[in-house]
Amino acid sequence: MKISDASRISGVSARSLRHYEDEGLIVPGRFSNGFRDYCQSTIDRVLVIRSLLESGLPVRLIRDVLPRLADGPDVGTDAVCAEFLHEVQSYRDRLAARIAVLSDQQAALDAYLREARRTALR
Template sequence: MKISEASRASGVSARSLRHYEDEGLIVPGRFSNGFRDYCRSTIDRVLVIRSLLESGLPVRLIREVLPGLTDGTADGPKAVCAEFLHEVQDYRDRLAAHIAALSDQQAALDTYLREARRTGP
């Protein structure tokens, strides 16, 4: 399928598809006229990439682990290296700390607003 069809099928913009190709995350085929040709397995791979990116993982890590997630072997995610899992855990821990800090800020603002409304002008 052409890039416009692949974009519709995956929910990812044509620009993002080109970016994934530039980053070495996907390798679409080519028609004789040079246009990109996306097969179903490439669309499936794009969906995995999009999910990982939405999780906040950097392209560098996705590029490293993607073959083990999408190559169709029985190992799949089990083949993910320990270093990758460590980096994902570190990212998750930083995210949890950030969420905790934001929750503390929200609680402080809630307290301020309660006090401000109670004492009012």
């Protein structure tokens, strides 16, 4: 199917499909005129990619794990190796640490604003 059909069926923009290809996440076939040709297995892979991206995983990690995932849009832990789960946990831990730092910064700014408002009202 053409890129417009693949976009409609997958719910992913044509631009994103081209980006996935540029990143080496998918490899669509080609028609004789050079246009991309998307088969159902590529669409299934796009759905997995979209799900992983929406989870916040970086493209690098997705590119590394895609060969180890089962085909299809349902990604179960039984289809994923322990190394990938470790990578996801590590990524999640780094994200949690960043959130903690941002929360501390937000609290400091809130305290500053409270004090500044109290001083301005005097």
